[in-house]
Structure formats: C-alpha cells, structure tokens
Amino acid sequence: MKIIIKYVLLDLLRNRIVIVYTVLLAILSVSVLGLDANPAKGLLSLLNVSLLFVPIITILFATIYFFNSIEFTELLLSQPIKRKSVLLAEYAGVAASLAGAYAIGVGLPLLFLVSGTESLILVLTGILLTLIFTSLALLIFVKSRDKTKGIGVAIGTALFFTLLFDGLLIAFIYSFGDYPIDKAVIGIIAFNPIDLGRVLMLLQLDVAVLMGYSGALFKKFLGSATGSIFSLACMVFWVILPLLLSVKVFKKKDL
Amino acid sequence: MIEIKGLTKSFGKFKALDNIDLDLLKGQAISLLGPNGSGKTTLIKSILGLVIPEKGTICINGHVVKNDWSYRSQIGYMPQIGRYPDNMTIEQVINMIKEIRADHKTYDEELISGFGLDKVKNKMMRNLSGGTRQKVSACLAFLFAPDIYILDEPTAGLDPVSSELLKEKITRERSAGKLILITSHVLSDLEGIASHIIYLQDGRLMFYKTVEELQLSTGEEKLNRVVAHVMKTELPSLKSRL
Numbered sequence: 108m109k110i111i112i113k114y115v116l117l118d119l120l121r122n123r124i125v126i127v128y129t130v131l132l133a134i135l136s137v138s139v140l141g142l143d144a145n146p147a148k149g150l151l152s153l154l155n156v157s158l159l160f161v162p163i164i165t166i167l168f169a170t171i172y173f174f175n176s177i178e179f180t181e182l183l184l185s186q187p188i189k190r191k192s193v194l195l196a197e198y199a200g201v202a203a204s205l206a207g208a209y210a211i212g213v214g215l216p217l218l219f220l221v222s223g224t225e226s227l228i229l230v231l232t233g234i235l236l237t238l239i240f241t242s243l244a245l246l247i248f249v250k251s252r253d254k255t256k257g258i259g260v261a262i263g264t265a266l267f268f269t270l271l272f273d274g275l276l277i278a279f280i281y282s283f284g285d286y287p288i289d290k291a292v293i294g295i296i297a298f299n300p301i302d303l304g305r306v307l308m309l310l311q312l313d314v315a316v317l318m319g320y321s322g323a324l325f326k327k328f329l330g331s332a333t334g335s336i337f338s339l340a341c342m343v344f345w346v347i348l349p350l351l352l353s354v355k356v357f358k359k360k361d362l
Numbered sequence: 363m364i365e366i367k368g369l370t371k372s373f374g375k376f377k378a379l380d381n382i383d384l385d386l387l388k389g390q391a392i393s394l395l396g397p398n399g400s401g402k403t404t405l406i407k408s409i410l411g412l413v414i415p416e417k418g419t420i421c422i423n424g425h426v427v428k429n430d431w432s433y434r435s436q437i438g439y440m441p442q443i444g445r446y447p448d449n450m451t452i453e454q455v456i457n458m459i460k461e462i463r464a465d466h467k468t469y470d471e472e473l474i475s476g477f478g479l480d481k482v483k484n485k486m487m488r489n490l491s492g493g494t495r496q497k498v499s500a501c502l503a504f505l506f507a508p509d510i511y512i513l514d515e516p517t518a519g520l521d522p523v524s525s526e527l528l529k530e531k532i533t534r535e536r537s538a539g540k541l542i543l544i545t546s547h548v549l550s551d552l553e554g555i556a557s558h559i560i561y562l563q564d565g566r567l568m569f570y571k572t573v574e575e576l577q578l579s580t581g582e583e584k585l586n587r588v589v590a591h592v593m594k595t596e597l598p599s600l601k602s603r604l
Contacts, residue, residue: 110458114447114450114458117449118447118449118450119449121449122448176447177445178443178445178446179446181441182441182502185410185412185434185437185439186434186459187432187433187434190431361413361414362407362413
C-alpha cells in the first residue's frame with residue numbers, strides 16, 4: 108500500500124492543477140492578509156474563501172482523478188493486492204497532495220504573517236475539509252458507473268453543502284423560530300462539514316458579531332472547548348464514514 | 363490450470379456471460395473470439411477478479427477465485443487500453459510494479475529491451491503514443507514470467523516490427539508450457555500462435571475446439587477463412603440447438 112501511495116504522490120506532485128492550486132492559494136492568502144491591518148479580519152476572509160473554494164475544487168479534482176485512474180486501478184488489481192489496499196492508497200495519495208497544497212499555499216503565508224493558534228486552526232480546518240471532500244469524491248467514484256455522472260454528482264454535492272444546506276437551515280429556523288429548536292439546529296449542523304469547519308474556526312476567533320447563529324449556539328450550549336471538540340469529532344467522522352462505505356462498495360464493484 | 367464452471371454474469375437485464383464451462387490447460391494458446399459485446403472481456407475480467415460473477419466458480423491451479431487474491435501472482439495481464447498516471451515515467455511505472463511484487467526477484471526484461479523502452483525510460487507517460495503505452499503494458503504482463511498470460515487485443519496499435527516481436531515472444535512462452543489466453547479481432551495475427559479457439563456469442567459458449575479440428579471440418583487452411591467458414595455454416599445450426 109505504501110508503494111502505491113508513494114507513486115500516486117510522485118504523479119500528483121508534478122500535476123499542473125495541484126501546482127496551480129497551491130500557487131493560487133498562496134497569492135490569495137498573501138493578498139487577503141495584506142489588505143487589512145487587523146489579522147483577525149484577514150483570517151476571517153481567508154476562512155470564507157477556504158470554505159467556498161476548498162470543497163468544490165477538492166471534490167471535483169479528486170473525482171476526475173479517480174475516474175481517470177480506472178485503467179491504472181485495473182492494472183494494479185491484476186497484481187496480487189487487495190482491493191481495499193489499492194483504493195485506500197489512491198485516496199491517501201490524492202488527499203495528501205491536496206492537503207499538502209493547502210498547507211503550503213495557506214499555511215506558509217500564515218506562518219510568516221499571522222502565526223498563532225488561530226492560524227493553526229484555520230490550516231487544520233482546510234486540511235480536514237480537503238480530507239472530507241476527497242473521501243466524498245471516493246464514494247461518488249465507487250458508486251457511479253460513468254465519469255460524466257460522477258462529476259455531475261460531485262458538483263451537486265459540493266453545491267449542496269456550500270449553498271443549499273444553509274438555505275434550508277435558515278428556512279427551517281424561520282419557520283420554527285417560535286419553538287425551542289436551538290439544540291436541533293446544533294444537531295443539524297453536524298450534517299454539514301463546511302458549517303462544522305466554520306464553527307470550529309469561529310469559536311477560536313471569538314468574534315461574537317461575526318459568529319452568526321450557529322456559532323453563537325455552539326458557544327452558548329457547548330462552550331468554546333466542548334464546541335470545538337464536538338465539531339472536530341464530527342469532521343473526523345465525516346472523513347471516516349464515506350471512506351468505510353467506499354471500501355465496502357468497492358469490494359463488490361465490477362470494473 | 364483454469365477451470366470454469368457454470369459462470370454467469372449479467373449487467374442489469376443484459377446477460378454478459380451465460381453458464382460458461384471451460385477447462386483450460388497448460389501449453390494451450392487459446393484464442394477467444396466473438397463479436398463485440400459477446401462477453402470476451404467480461405470473461406477475462408472474471409478470471410482476473412475484476413468482475414464479480416453471480417454464479418459459478420473459477421479455479422486457478424486448484425485455488426478458487428473469490429476472496430483469495432494471491433492467485434493473481436500467477437497471471438500476467440495485458441489490458442486492451444493501458445492508461446497510466448500522466449506524470450510518471452516509463453521507468454517509474456515498471457519500478458512500481460516491481461516494488462509491489464517484492465517477492466519476485468528475477469525479471470523477464472526481454473521485451474523492454476526488444477521494444478527499446480530502456481532507451482526512452484525517462485519519458486513521461488502522458489507524452490507517449492498509444493502504441494508505446496501498449497508496449498509498456500506488454501512488458502508489464504511478461505515481467506514476472508507467470509504461468510498464465512491473459513492478453514486483451516495485444517497487437518492492436520503496435521507497429522509491424524513490434525507486433526512480430528510480441529508474437530514471437532508469445533510463441534516461445536507457449537512452447538515453454540505456459541497457458542495463453544488471447545482476444546484479438548485481427549485473426550491473421552493469431553496465425554501460428556493459437557492452438558485452440560473459443561467462440562462466444564451473446565454470452566454463450568458456441569464452441570471450444572482445436573485449430574486442427576476446425577481446419578479439418580471446414581477444409582480451410584488459413585485461420586481467418588476457417589473462422590469465416592464456421593461463422594457462416596456451423597454457427598446457425600449451433601445456435602438453433604442451444
């Protein structure tokens with residue numbers, strides 16, 4: 108398995124899209140952080156940019172990569188290796204290179220410009236989101252028969268979590284505003300990894316005005332520490348669950 | 363070597379393989395023929411464990427192919443379309459497979475030098491032509507000198523010189539007592555290689571005979587004429603019987 112990860116990484120580190128992604132993230136980070144003297148505002152803008160772009164770029168790139176590697180995967184599977192090892196190795200390679208791109212593109216500028224716990228949490232959030240959406244991409248890959256369909260589902264998934272989910276949540280809050288739904292909302296947020304990432308970061312930044320409804324709820328009911336641990340745990344769950352499902356589906360998949 | 367019993371596989375309503383029984387032995391070079399969509403690739407992929415059959419068993423050297431993946435060390439597979447990671451060089455692809463098969467220390471690199479791949483080993487896979495990629499696939503299939511070769515359209519896209527080289531290699535391996543399973547639509551390429559012919563149609567086994575048998579029954583010498591003759595005269599009666 109290690110051997111396959113090594114060679115997938117070898118391939119992806121020279122991949123043009125990964126390189127361009129890293130450079131773009133770096134330019135964005137430096138320019139956003141340079142815009143404002145207040146580093147907290149800079150971090151927030153960077154957070155928003157990350158929450159918007161990391162999921163969609165990750166899920167699209169990973170889905171396309173997995174589909175393009177089908178023939179290569181077949182060749183690997185004609186060798187005496189377990190299906191599970193091949194699939195997890197490909198996941199690890201893609202996730203590691205995209206997470207690395209984020210760590211370098213956003214992490215390095217932060218290290219020089221705004222080093223501190225908050226920056227560390229932002230990088231962690233970005234990396235977790237990368238792992239989650241690569242994991243979802245893998246699930247989409249094993250579940251769909253052809254590439255076009257897979258890419259369509261990938262775009263749909265990313266849009267659902269970035270835009271639609273929050274819209275539905277707001278509609279829910281408005282319709283049931285008269286009832287004590289606060290705890291239910293916390294539960295619902297756990298179903299959106301992007302919201303979890305936002306909450307994780309905002310609890311750290313402690314900017315009450317910008318925390319929004321969900322962040323304030325987390326703070327009120329769970330407190331900063333418990334809230335952070337809760338959202339972190341949910342995000343880890345979001346990485347593992349699609350991965351386990353993918354392995355299960357892939358075992359029986361016809362290639 | 364390969365024993366297939368009652369193999370059935372369908373994709374939705376479409377029956378790709380319908381109750382196939384086959385017994386393939388050492389030293390045979392079997393040509394797998396049939397029109398497009400007749401189940402050739404599905405059969406090959408079932409043997410490799412890439413497609414999971416609904417019914418039936420496949421035994422390779424006595425090992426039942428199902429959850430035990432170790433049997434694949436005895437098979438060299440050359441896929442119809444070889445696609446590799448864009449940014450890997452030929453050398454890296456070959457090294458990777460060698461590292462995966464760390465248990466194997468001796469390599470058959472005759473084709474690598476024969477095709478001249480050692481001279482372009484630093485070329486990136488994305489820059490290679492279809493034919494060169496096909497050569498890489500062929501080299502990988504022969505690298506560990508396995509007992510069984512499964513070659514899916516091996517000569518498609520190869521230039522005449524390389525095609526001859528590959529055919530010579532296949533013939534040598536066959537005389538060394540290996541089992542070879544080839545699909546090809548270019549029947550003239552199979553001339554002198556194939557000892558047996560399996561004909562599939564609509565997922566069903568139409569016949570499995572030696573080339574001599576077929577030459578006798580049809581009175582033709584050349585393989586493509588033999589097969590054409592069979593398709594015209596024997597197949598309709600076979601089909602009505604099934």
